[in-house]
Amino acid sequence: MKFGRRAPLxxxxxxxxxxxxxxxxxxxxxxxxxxxxxxxxxxxxxSTDGSGAIADEWAERHDELRVVHxxxxxxxxxxxxxxxxxxxxxxxxxxxxxxxPPTAYDALARALRGRGVDLATGSIVxxxxxxxVEPPWMRRLHxxxxxxxxxxxxxxxxxxxxxNKLVRRSFxxxxxxxxxxxxxxxxxxxxxxxxxxxxRFAVLPExxxxxxxxxxxSSITQQRSSVxxxxxxxxxxxxxxxxxxxxxxxxxxxxxxxxxxxxxxxRYFTEIPGCDDEWWALLHEGVASLWGERSLVxxxxxxxxxxxGWLVEQGRRxxxxxxxxxxxxHPGPVPRRDTPAGAVIDVPLGDDAAPVPHEAVALRAHER
Numbered sequence: 001m002k003f004g005r006r007a008p009l010x011x012x013x014x015x016x017x018x019x020x021x022x023x024x025x026x027x028x029x030x031x032x033x034x035x036x037x038x039x040x041x042x043x044x045x046x047s048t049d050g051s052g053a054i055a056d057e058w059a060e061r062h063d064e065l066r067v068v069h070x071x072x073x074x075x076x077x078x079x080x081x082x083x084x085x086x087x088x089x090x091x092x093x094x095x096x097x098x099x100x101p102p103t104a105y106d107a108l109a110r111a112l113r114g115r116g117v118d119l120a121t122g123s124i125v126x127x128x129x130x131x132x133v134e135p136p137w138m139r140r141l142h143x144x145x146x147x148x149x150x151x152x153x154x155x156x157x158x159x160x161x162x163x164n165k166l167v168r169r170s171f172x173x174x175x176x177x178x179x180x181x182x183x184x185x186x187x188x189x190x191x192x193x194x195x196x197x198x199x200r201f202a203v204l205p206e207x208x209x210x211x212x213x214x215x216x217x218s219s220i221t222q223q224r225s226s227v228x229x230x231x232x233x234x235x236x237x238x239x240x241x242x243x244x245x246x247x248x249x250x251x252x253x254x255x256x257x258x259x260x261x262x263x264x265x266x267r268y269f270t271e272i273p274g275c276d277d278e279w280w281a282l283l284h285e286g287v288a289s290l291w292g293e294r295s296l297v298x299x300x301x302x303x304x305x306x307x308x309g310w311l312v313e314q315g316r317r318x319x320x321x322x323x324x325x326x327x328x329x330h331p332g333p334v335p336r337r338d339t340p341a342g343a344v345i346d347v348p349l350g351d352d353a354a355p356v357p358h359e360a361v362a363l364r365a366h367e368r
Contacts, residue, residue, distance in 0.1 A: 007035070007036065007037065007109070008037075008088065008089035008090055009037045009038070009039060009087060009088035009089055009090070010035055010037070010038045010039070010088050010089075010090040010091075010092065010105055010109065010166070011038075011039050011040075011041055011086035011087060011088030011090065011091055011092070011169075012030055012038065012039070012040050012041065012092045012093070012094055012100075012105075013041050013043065013079055013082030013083060013086060013091070013092070013093050013094075014026065014027075014030070014040060014041065014042045014043065014082070014093075014094050014095070014096050015043050015045055015075050015078030015079050015082065015093075015095070015096065016042055016043060016044045016045060016047055016051050016052070016055060016078075016096040017044075017045040017046065017047050017051070017072065017075075017078070017096075018047050018048055018049045018051055019047075019049075019051050019096045019097045020047075020049045020050050020051045020054055022096060022097035022098075022212065023051055023054050023055065023096050023097075024054065024058070025099055026094065026095075026096050026097065026098060026099060026100075027040065027042075027055070027058050027065065029099040029100045029101070029102070029210075030094060030100055031062055031064060031065070032102045033100065033102055033103075033104070033105050033106070034102055034103050034105075034106045035105040035106045035109055038064055038088075038105070039064050039065075039066065039086070039087060039088060040062075040064055040065045040066070041066050041068065041082045041085050041086050042055045042058075042059070042065065042066065042067045042068070042082075042096075043067075043068045043070060043078040043079070043081050043082045043085075044067060044068065044069045044070065045070055045071075045072050045073060045074070045075070045077070045078040046070060046071045046072030046073075051096070052067070052069055055067045066085070068081060068082065068085050073181065074181060074182055074183075075179070075186060076178075076179035076180050076181040076182070076183065076186040077179075077181040077182075079093060079162070079179045079186075080178050080179055080181065083172070083178070086169070088169060089168065089169050089170070090109060090112070090166055090167070090168060090169065091166070091167050091168075091169045091172055092105060092108075092163070092165065092166050092167075093162040093163045093165075094163050094209075095162075095163055097212050097214065098163065098209065098210055098211055098212050099209075099210040099212075100208070100209060100210070101207060101208060101209070101210065103206075104122065104206075104207075104208035104209065105166060105208075107122060107204060107206050107208060108120040108121075108122060108165070108166035108202075108204065108208060109166060111147070111166075111202035111204055112166060112168065112202065114147055114200070114202065116199040116200045117147055117198075117199075117200050117201065117202050118167065118168050118171040118194075118197075118198040118199055118200065118201060119165060119166070119167045119168075119171065119194055119195070119198045119201040119202070120165065120166045120167075120201065120202040120203075120204065121142075121156070121159055121164055121165045121166075121201065121202070121203055121204065122142065122164050122165075122203075122204040122205075122206050122207065122208030122209070123138050123139065123141075123142040123164070123204070123205060123206065123207050123208065124138055124161065124164050124207060124208070124209040124210070124211050125207050125209075125210055125211065126210070126211040126212070126213060127210070127211070127212050127213065132210060134207060137158065137263070138159065141155060141156055141158060141159050141203070142159075142203055142204060142205050143205060144203075144205060145202075145203065145204055145205055146202075146203050147200050147201070147202045147203075148200060148201065148203065149198070149199070149200055149201075150195050150196055150198070150201075150247070150249075150252060151249055151251065151252060153203065154249075154251065154252040154255040154256065154260075155255055155259055155260065156195060156201075156203060157191075157192055157195055157240075157244070157252075157255075157256055157260045158259065158260040158263055159191070160187050160188040160191050160192070161187055161191065161209070161211075162179070162187045162190070162191060163209055163211075164208050164209040165191070165194075167194065171194075171197075171198070172194075175193065175194070175197045177190055177193060177194060177197075178190065180236065180239070183232045183235060183236060184228075184229060184232040184233070184236075185232055185233055185236040186236065188236050188237070188239075188240050189236050189239040189240050189243065192240040192243050192244065193243050196243055196244065196247045196252075224267055224268055224271055225271045225275065225279065226279075227278050227279050227282060230268065230279060230282050230283060230286070231282060233268075233286075234282070234285075234286040234289075234290075237261055237286070237290060238289075238290070240256075240261070241256065241257070241261060241290065244256045257290075257291065257294060257299075258294075258298055258299045258300055259299070259300040261290065262291070262296055262299040262300060262301055262309070263300065263301075265287075265296070265301065265305065265309060266301060266302070266305040266308075268283060269305055269308045269309070269312070269320070269324055270324055270327075270328070272308070272312075272317070272320050272321045272324045273321045273324050273325045273328070274321075280317055283312060284312055284313075284315055284317075287309065287312045287313055288313055291309070291313065292313065295309075295310065295313060296309030296310060296312075296313065297309070297310050297359045297360050297362075303334070303345045303361070303362075303363055303364075303367055304323065304327055304334050304345060304347060306360065307323060307345065307347065307356070307360050307361055308320050308323050308324060310356070310357075310360040311323065311356075311360075316353075316354070318350050318353075319349045319350055319353050322348065322349050322350050322353075323347050323349065326347055326348055327347075334346070334347050335347070336363060336368075339358070341358045341362075342358070342362055342363070343362070343363040343368045344358065344361040344362055344363060345361050345363065346361075347361075
């Protein structure tokens with residue numbers, strides 16, 4: 001469906017929970033969008049810090065903004081509530097501690113005008129101190145403007161975020177899309193399903209979102225050492241992989257396992273030294289379940305993290321901890337050496353460590 005003379009209403013769903021310090025900047029950025037007509041649906045998810053009152057004050061001054069108040073049910077439930085109240089033909093999501101550049105939705109909406117385009121996604125930057133930095137992997141996924149199907153760009157499944165995308169509401173409803181409730185990392189299962197189901201989707205190189213990772217410990221990205229966090233991560237990875245396998249493309253499945261699903265494991269591997277028994281058992285169980293048949297030695301992880309992944313698969317906790325401790329104490333490239341079978345990384349394991357197969361330490365051609 002192409003847009004008619006009148007631009008369709010765009011609904012932005014904003015879940016809010018205890019973000020009083022950040023909410024005004026978020027709302028200001030949304031109301032400054034050059035795209036019109038636009039409505040902002042704020043869902044106050046039982047905030048305790050006055051965020052709901054701030055949203056109500058803004059709604060009194062701005063007709064484009066509506067507020068829904070609920071008990072606290074979590075991010076996924078708040079987003080779903082917002083969708084139920086949204087009236088637009090186009091649908092977007094923004095987190096209440098982030099900022100959306102003024103032309104973001106204009107750019108995404110233009111990309112949706114093509115025939116059969118159900119979804120548009122753009123790049124992001126994140127705050128690192130006072131600077132805004134585009135993650136290299138997002139720059140790679142969005143390096144050129146293109147309109148494709150998933151088989152043509154399967155690595156885009158690594159763009160898991162809810163908030164740098166614009167979708168047709170008809171597509172959202174027809175596919176029965178919603179956000180998982182009661183889980184962390186709820187973005188990935190839904191964005192995976194959306195990419196797989198889209199007839200075509202548009203990929204934009206423009207930055208359409210400014211992502212804030214809070215340094216006060218409240219961000220879920222700072223809680224990886226907890227069992228609850230890791231359990232939710234495995235659940236959402238399993239959900240996403242099930243959707244990919246149901247899609248039925250061996251090529252997409254292989255890329256997803258190697259380059260997407262494994263992509264964030266290095267952040268968990270850093271938690272291995274000093275982790276408790278329950279967390280280690282859960283890490284080993286998840287890695288073995290997801291990659292037991294293929295092995296992380298085939299993944300797109302860096303050489304030292306491929307080795308760590310193999311050690312986790314084998315249940316070699318002490319050796320995995322030794323590798324991660326060494327890496328933490330020796331930042332930069334790890335040592336390497338030549339062998340008759342080819343170049344390998346040379347990272348010390350425990351004194352009594354069992355041998356490691358060549359494939360677990362091998363360097364690929366572009367890594368030598």
